[in-house]
Amino acid sequence: MKIALVVGARPNFMKVAPVLTALRKDRGVDALLIHTGQHYDDNMSDVFFRELGLPDPDAHLGVGSGSHAQQTARLLCEIETMLLRERPELVVVAGDVNSTLAAALVATKMLIPVAHIEAGLRSHDWTMPEEVNRVLTDRMSRLLFTPSRDADANLLKEGIDPRRIHFTGNAMIDTLNALLPAARGSRVRERLGLAGAKYALVTAHRPSNVDEAGSLRELIDALAQVSTRLPVIFPVHPRTRARLAADDRSREELTHARDLRLIEPVGYVDFLSLMSSATVVLTDSGGIQEETTALGVPCLTLRENTERPITIERGTNVLVGSDPKRIVSEVDAVLRGDAKRGSLPELWDGHAGDRIARAVVELCRTPGE
Ligand code: UD1
Ligand code: UDP
DSSP states (O other): OEEEEEEOSHHHHHHHHHHHHHHHTOTTOEEEEEEOOSSOSGGGTHHHHHHTTOOOOSEEOOOOOOOHHHHHHHHHHHHHHHHHHHOOSEEEEETTSHHHHHHHHHHHHTTOOEEEETOSOOOOOTTSHHHHHHHHHHHHOSEEEESSHHHHHHHHHTTOOGGGEEEOOOHHHHHHHHHHHHHHTOOHHHHTTOTTOOOEEEEOOOHHHHTSHHHHHHHHHHHHHHTTTSOEEEEOOHHHHHHHHTOHHHHHHHHHOSSEEEEOOOOHHHHHHHHHHOSEEEEOOHHHHHHHHHHTOOEEEOSSOOSOTHHHHTSSEEEOOSOHHHHHHHHHHHHTTOOOOOOOOTTOSSOHHHHHHHHHHHHHHSTTO
């Protein structure tokens, strides 16, 4: 039984690792790992293979960066060549990046069933490239693995056959639980001079926050104000790094901030260590909204909407948008001890990978069902 798992960008690795591990325990399964190469810097890709114990990919497609059309076109061609050669019985994709959509589209046209890890999330914001990727991938998927009940409801509303929907929980949290002991041994806070200190941890890479100079300056302004309250550690995503390099005024603003430290993206173990000891996390990342909820760490999401409402209803997440005043006042609330406490959502229990792998194998054994 040959199953191909396709990964490409940073957040894919954490979601696919537990499923691959579970599939590889089954002797009857030949699980192929295909890396599209959408992300390729060592600190955006290889470091996660090393730290998450992922095997070297069976194929690396080297697709790289480009406009949406260029990148997606290259993804389609390279994935098709690979699937024609390997002829898997099923293709597993995760999340909402361009590699996800491309792999689902190629497989669907080749009549290969698709399984989608993290199906059903909706921001209802069609200006987000990820929302387009999610909706289209779900429409094509034969198996839809949802991380929360709201995702089931979204899919049912869109007319997806309920027999395809499997509420299996959050695979990212499997990886988080597995790597927490290693994170406790990380020395990253000592290296940054933060041991025992209060600090804010920041990530930002959404096009709506960083692509346009005005939004980027507003973000830097907000972070500079936060840094008058506590040190701010900001591992900078390569998209954001490129936008900062192109905008003199944002860089100028950075030099006036009291304690705003821009660093390179860090590996998963160090990031988990920074996240779990942070006083507050400010982010526009999807995955980090979930990880902070799992860790019980206050999260301020720098967006107007989220496809992960469970992190607000049950978790520690607050949507704060992009207004510097609002952001600073929410940080002040956390510093006063008024942060949300939150609890762990249903089935974020570290066993989602096993549940997903079981359903995948079952479908391959009974394809007509
Ligand atoms: C992609 C996903 C986004 C996800 C994010 C996770 C899409 C449409 N977007 O956004 O949903 O949240 O990954 O991090 O799939 N670059 C490098 N080195 C790398 C990778 C990228 O320098 O290893 C730079 C390039 O200049 C590139 C830019 O980052 O043009 C953007 O990369 P891309 O993969 O197109 O989108 P992301 O912003 O990373
Ligand atoms: N992450 C990391 N190092 C960093 C920033 C993020 O390991 O410097 C991890 C984070 O813990 C989470 C994942 O990367 O597991 C989230 O990826 P990202 O924010 O790039 O994508 P999104 O979730 O927004 O799609």
